[in-house]
Amino acid sequence: MHAIELDPLRLLVGDRLRQSQSCHETDLVIANVPVHNLTNLLGAHLPQGYHQRVARLPEPTGAFVIYLAVRRHALPDQAPPHMQILDAFGALGRSLFISLSQEGDGRAPAGCATLTASEFTPAAPWFTSDVDYVDLKRQFTQRAIAQMQNYFLLDESTLLHQESATPRTFARFTARHRGYVGGLGMRIADFGPFAFSSRTPLGRVFLVGDNIHPGEGTAGVSYGAQTLVRQICQQFG
Ligand SMILES: Cc1cc2nc3c(=O)[nH]c(=O)nc-3n(C[C@H](O)[C@H](O)[C@H](O)COP(=O)(O)OP(=O)(O)OC[C@H]3O[C@@H](n4cnc5c(N)ncnc54)[C@H](O)[C@@H]3O)c2cc1C
Numbered sequence: 001m002h003a004i005e006l007d008p009l010r011l012l013v014g015d016r017l018r019q020s021q022s023c024h025e026t027d028l029v030i031a032n033v034p035v036h037n038l039t040n041l042l043g044a045h046l047p048q049g050y051h052q053r054v055a056r057l058p059e060p061t062g063a064f065v066i067y068l069a070v071r072r073h074a075l076p077d078q079a080p081p082h083m084q085i086l087d088a089f090g091a092l093g094r095s096l097f098i099s100l101s102q103e104g105d106g107r108a109p110a111g112c113a114t115l116t117a118s119e120f121t122p123a124a125p126w127f128t129s130d131v132d133y134v135d136l137k138r139q140f141t142q143r144a145i146a147q148m149q150n151y152f153l154l155d156e157s158t159l160l161h162q163e164s165a166t167p168r169t170f171a172r173f174t175a176r177h178r179g180y181v182g183g184l185g186m187r188i189a190d191f192g193p194f195a196f197s198s199r200t201p202l203g204r205v206f207l208v209g210d211n212i213h214p215g216e217g218t219a220g221v222s223y224g225a226q227t228l229v230r231q232i233c234q235q236f237g
Helices: 035-045 048-056 133-148 167-174 218-236
Strands: 003-005 010-015 020-025 029-031 061-071 082-086 095-100 112-122 159-165 205-207
Touching: 029 035, 035 048, 035 205, 061 133, 061 167, 095 133, 112 133, 133 159, 159 167, 205 218
Parallel strands: 029 205
Antiparallel strands: 003 010, 010 020, 061 112, 061 159, 082 095, 095 112
């Protein structure tokens, strides 16, 4: 979605893959984007107060994710499907969230496994010109592997393939502004009754996704969407 003209509600839809645009008239728009994307999309159609509210938000986080294909003997016997490793490198307060494929679940050939590890990271350094992006990515990759080596046998004999994703990757492939993931964060100032609502100042434009109450996660965004469906049914019948 590239632009919305209001009155009548007209959507100019851009297809990035085909590099084409088409125009649709509609009764309602439900935008499944972060609030930062919504303000970019709607520009001056949204009141200045809404823009200011978004601009005042503490910067949401991004994620660094490492994807490994390994020989199964790199993992302990009966390794659980999900693990969390608390930061082993001092007071950084970071955790690695790890998902491991299970033998026979179709995600890896027999005798092999996939290992996906993610951590939250501030988005800003990944977009700053005075930070060497390639070097930062290398540091994060090395640190994550070093952290996991305490639990898994990760060396040349077991590591078959490795890729990593940074906030820049998420920005490029999901179009989320600055690759923010994980919603807006859980702070009293912007949670519950103070959270962004599915209603926007524009009566026929609504918002869903991890930026509205109750926030991130598959369950959270599904609950938010269900609430919006009820609102729309009540309001428009
Ligand atoms: C590494 C990682 C691990 C996670 N693990 C879990 C987990 O284990 N359990 C869990 O419950 N949650 C997890 N989450 C969180 C969960 O993925 C998100 O909360 C959820 O996907 C958010 O849904 P959404 O609909 O708000 O946004 P998205 O899933 O990002 O969907 C928005 C969609 O809109 C598209 N889009 C954006 N802008 C435009 C545009 N201008 N035009 C067209 N399309 C556009 C995007 O491409 C995207 O497909 C994880 C997130 C990350 C990053």
